Amino acid sequence: MAILFDWYENPDSYDKSPEDKILHPRLRLNGSRSTDELRRDIQARCSLTETDVTAVLDAVSHVMGRELAEGRQVHLDGIGYFRVSLTTTEPVVAATKRKLTKVKMAGVKFRADQKLKNEIGTIKAKALKANEHSAKLTDKEIDRRLTNYFAARLFMTRNDFQSVCGMMRTTAMRHIRRLRTEGKLKNEGTYSSRFMCLLLDIMVGVSDLCALSEIGFW
Secondary structure (H helix, E strand, O other): OOEEEEEOOOHHHHHOOOOOOEEEEEEEOOOOOOOHHHHHHHHHHHOOOOHHHHHHHHHHHHHHHHHHHOOOOEEEEEEEEEEEEEEEOOOOOOOOOOOOEEEEEEEEEEEEEEEHHHHHHHOEEOOOOOOOOOOOOOOOHHHHHHHHHOOOEEEEOHHHHHHOOOOOOOHHHHHHHHHHOOEEEEEEEEOOOOEEEEOOOOOOOOOOOOOOOOOOOO
C-alpha cells in the first residue's frame, strides 16, 4: 500500500508568487498499531511468548527512561538513537534569576538506525487528490472572517482561529504574527498562557472588541 501525503508550502515561501513557492511533502498517517498488535507480531517472529515480549518491552522502557534521565544517548541496534531535548518554562535571558528552575524536558529526539531504514525499504508514495490543509485566503478575507467571528463573541482560542480560517497551525501562527505586526492584535497574559487582543477595527462597524486567545506556540 502506498504512503499518502499532502504538498505543503514552505513557511518562508508565503510572500512568493504561486509559481515560485517551494513545496514539501508531509505524511498523512494511515492509522496506527497498538502495543497489543505489535506484541503479537513480535511473538510470531521469535520463540518468546506474548508474556515474555510484554516483560521485555516494559524492561526496555524502564531502562531507557533511567539512562535518558542521566543525560545519556541510548542506542537500540536496528532501531535507532534516543536522547532527551530541553526547553524552558519561560523566556530566559542573562539577567533571569534561578535559571536552573526554568529548565524542563521538551521531549525525546529519535534518529533511525540504517538497519531500520533498510527494513522500510523503498517507499511507494501517493499524493492525496485534494489538499485538505490550510485554505488559501487573502488578508482581506481573513479580516472579514475575524470580523464576523468577533461580532458575536469576545473570546477566541487558537484552535478557533484555525477553524474559522481553515488553516493548519503553522499557517495560522504566521497570520497571527502578521496581525500583531499590523497592530490589529496584541499578545497579553503569561508565558504559558498567552492571549491576543483585537485592538483595531478590521472592518467598518466593529470597534472596541477584545478577543482573548490562548496561543501557546512559543
